[in-house]
Amino acid sequence: MKRYAIIGTGALGGYYGGLLARAGCDVHFLMRSDALHARQHGLQVDSKNGDFLLSNVHAYATPDEMPPCDFIIVALKSTQNASLASLISPIIHSESYAIVLQNGLHVEANAEAVVGKGRVLGGCCFLCSNKIGPGHIRHLDYGNILMGSYRGLDGRSSAVPDSVFDEVSKDFSKAGVPIEATDNLQKARWKKLMWNIPFNGLSVILNAATDELMKHPASRGLAEATMRDVLRSARACGEDISDEHVDTMMDHTDRMVPYDSSMRLDYLAGRPMEIDAIFTNPLRAAQDAGFAAPMIDVLHRQLRFLEAKRTQS
């Protein structure tokens, strides 16, 4: 049986890790200051699919206490990726793989630098959940993952062997988490960015929830125009996404319940925003490929200003 590490036991890591452990997988949770609480009281997951308590949790405050693991699930906010190497290095062996479940573009690069090329899977998660207390997760909806091999900044790293992907997929499936395979992770990342860039950005800059942005013609038009800027960026980077995906995303957002984007929640709570992963990296990729991406550029600079202003005050 393979051994899983959950790096970051928050809304996402706590949920997926909890499901894997409940299904009988060998799961080890990096939980920092929550570790003691989880050892004493377990990990509680309240889910629309049924609540459960894992009373016996392998919970650790630091990675140095953890055993070597085969599958390293990176479930931190991408704002912490700069310190990822120090968290992963103590727990890997020569055959470890990383599974990066973060939003944004090239969020896998830090993990790849540690575990090596051809050893990283990336996953786009469609999940609504929150951490509501130490060792306490509330799962609201969804949870499926679109997963594929990370091929490196230059797109030339080899793919993760199919046998490895299948093993991960089987464990998640046993845990009740549907994993869909993609042989083009970057395309999946860009498609998700077509929502995240306009709605995360505008919700922070214009101080509005998604339904407000969709309601007013000016912001609705701006969201759609920004989405097309992301589409053109993706195409400049060689990803063939159809124009219809814009309509699909707009329709989808029209039908969503009023929703605060994760970036807006982070901003309002004074937490770091995932600007690097969701804005800086895609913008740089587009511009390196020869497309100026002016709308992403404006939103990116506005977010940087708001971040700097908040930090100072």
Added chain:
Amino acid sequence: MKRYAIIGTGALGGYYGGLLARAGCDVHFLMRSDALHARQHGLQVDSKNGDFLLSNVHAYATPDEMPPCDFIIVALKSTQNASLASLISPIIHSESYAIVLQNGLHVEANAEAVVGKGRVLGGCCFLCSNKIGPGHIRHLDYGNILMGSYRGLDGRSSAVPDSVFDEVSKDFSKAGVPIEATDNLQKARWKKLMWNIPFNGLSVILNAATDELMKHPASRGLAEATMRDVLRSARACGEDISDEHVDTMMDHTDRMVPYDSSMRLDYLAGRPMEIDAIFTNPLRAAQDAGFAAPMIDVLHRQLRFLEAKRTQS
């Protein structure tokens, strides 16, 4: 002696009209609800160049009470231009000229529709003043005007005769207001927009004064990039403005005292913002000329959203 009408006796109209009247010109002020107060107490101008009280003011609550005037000075906020025809029509004769002292592009079009082609001067005013009470103006600094003939939406209207311009210029000069002539009003308008578009827009959207915007690299870079977008728009419209003007404007803004743009003051006070004149008209002109002006486009839509949101709440 020619007769002047001041349409809108606020910070700008009250100041210039007051100076003209003090210098002996025949000036008639449209003052709406302030008219009675001004008839009883006069028009008070507190200026860095010396305070004065005009005790005998031709003040009117409605244009219907006013005599026919030769020179119609339009000093309203451009947000009121849709109702300009009804204000001007009662007081013009067949030889009247309009002098439009507003910010933005094609703000003269409404006046031209009333007084006729070849009968409109436009002025870019460099003025810091406020209206601080009924019939009470405080002039803080500057006051010079760059003035030229408005040549119509298509640029083909004939120019105002030199003799008319000279007469206006002489009156203003006698009143202590330096007027510089330009034979290219549109170019002057665009040069002023190179400041107004970035700093009016960003100060509202990012809730910041100009010095804050200049201090942070992200917003400073965005202001400069937006300025270049305005420069490219102007060039698309045939106005030959040099790249150096961007540096001049940035240097100038660096040396300014911390300053709240007029649009931010309007926004914070719940007044209408001059979005049409400063954003919509230049954006349309650029796009009609084949340049997408993406940065102006984003800021414009963001302002429209903030305006709509404020109106609803």
